[in-house]
Amino acid sequence: MAKLSGKKALIIGGSRGIGAAIVKQLSSEGASVRFTWAGSRTKAEDLARQTGAEAIQADATDRSAILAATRDAGPIDIFVFNAGICIAGDPLTLDPDDIDRMIDINIRAAYHASVEAARSMPDGGRIILIGSTNANRVPFTGLAAYSMTKSALQSMVRGLARDFGDRHITVNVIQPGPTDTDMNPANGPQADLMHSVMAIKEHGSAEDVAAYVSFLASPAARGITGAMQTIDGGFSA
Numbered sequence: 132m133a134k135l136s137g138k139k140a141l142i143i144g145g146s147r148g149i150g151a152a153i154v155k156q157l158s159s160e161g162a163s164v165r166f167t168w169a170g171s172r173t174k175a176e177d178l179a180r181q182t183g184a185e186a187i188q189a190d191a192t193d194r195s196a197i198l199a200a201t202r203d204a205g206p207i208d209i210f211v212f213n214a215g216i217c218i219a220g221d222p223l224t225l226d227p228d229d230i231d232r233m234i235d236i237n238i239r240a241a242y243h244a245s246v247e248a249a250r251s252m253p254d255g256g257r258i259i260l261i262g263s264t265n266a267n268r269v270p271f272t273g274l275a276a277y278s279m280t281k282s283a284l285q286s287m288v289r290g291l292a293r294d295f296g297d298r299h300i301t302v303n304v305i306q307p308g309p310t311d312t313d314m315n316p317a318n319g320p321q322a323d324l325m326h327s328v329m330a331i332k333e334h335g336s337a338e339d340v341a342a343y344v345s346f347l348a349s350p351a352a353r354g355i356t357g358a359m360q361t362i363d364g365g366f367s368a
């Protein structure tokens with residue numbers, strides 16, 4: 132029997148990059164997978180066709196849409212909040228509306244959807260947030276607001292792990308380092324700078340992160356909760 136057969140999974144932000152790799156991984160392990168997308172209709176439809184997962188449009192900046200998508204998918208055994216944007220640059224000139232949009236997606240939606248998922252989650256369920264190694268270390272200029280959104284997830288998982296621990300629901304944040312996606316291409320202009328602070332001087336892959344999600348979803352990870360799972364090639368070492 133496949134490792135996750137009989138399990139229902141919801142990935143918020145699954146159309147591209149790390150989210151798409153998670154959709155593929157959990158589907159290949161037998162889970163019944165739904166994922167949300169906001170702007171990438173064609174990629175979402177292709178991925179759904181390829182994996183058998185169900186694609187739902189729901190913009191994470193719209194609280195009622197994201198709550199409805201989470202509620203309609205329930206009860207969910209494995210909930211993954213992956214959606215995220217990175218607004219980087221000089222804090223004195225960045226558009227405040229762009230920063231607020233990032234806070235809406237990276238923090239507000241992550242919190243409200245996680246709580247909604249927990250409402251009907253069976254005992255032993257999994258809540259997994261995708262944070263960033265920048266929650267631990269900010270070695271470059273221009274990343275204050277993005278890093279702030281990701282460090283908020285650290286206290287979120289510490290607290291929610293306590294709130295739902297009596298139901299054996301685990302709550303963790305995976306903190307990737309530079310990972311080759313549209314957001315951060317391995318051949319992008321900042322790649323050498325990022326590699327200069329890493330022990331292993333190369334981008335990771337979306338599949339590396341998806342494998343970590345799969346482990347956290349497995350019975351072997353039942354005692355891991357309220358914890359930061361950093362997978363960053365030594366970026367924060």
Ligand code: NDP
Binds near residue numbers: 143149261262264
């Ligand atoms: P991509 O830009 O490649 O993909 C982002 C994903 O988030 C897409 O599926 C996108 O969906 C979704 N998304 C964006 N905005 C919204 C929204 N408003 N509502 C719903 N979904 C949305 O990024 P990555 O795959 O690289 O990043 C995934 C996560 O990993 C993010 O949280 C990011 O911060 C984190 N991360 C990435 C790192 C990297 O180096 N790549 C390093 C550390 C953390 P759509 O296109 O349909 O809008």
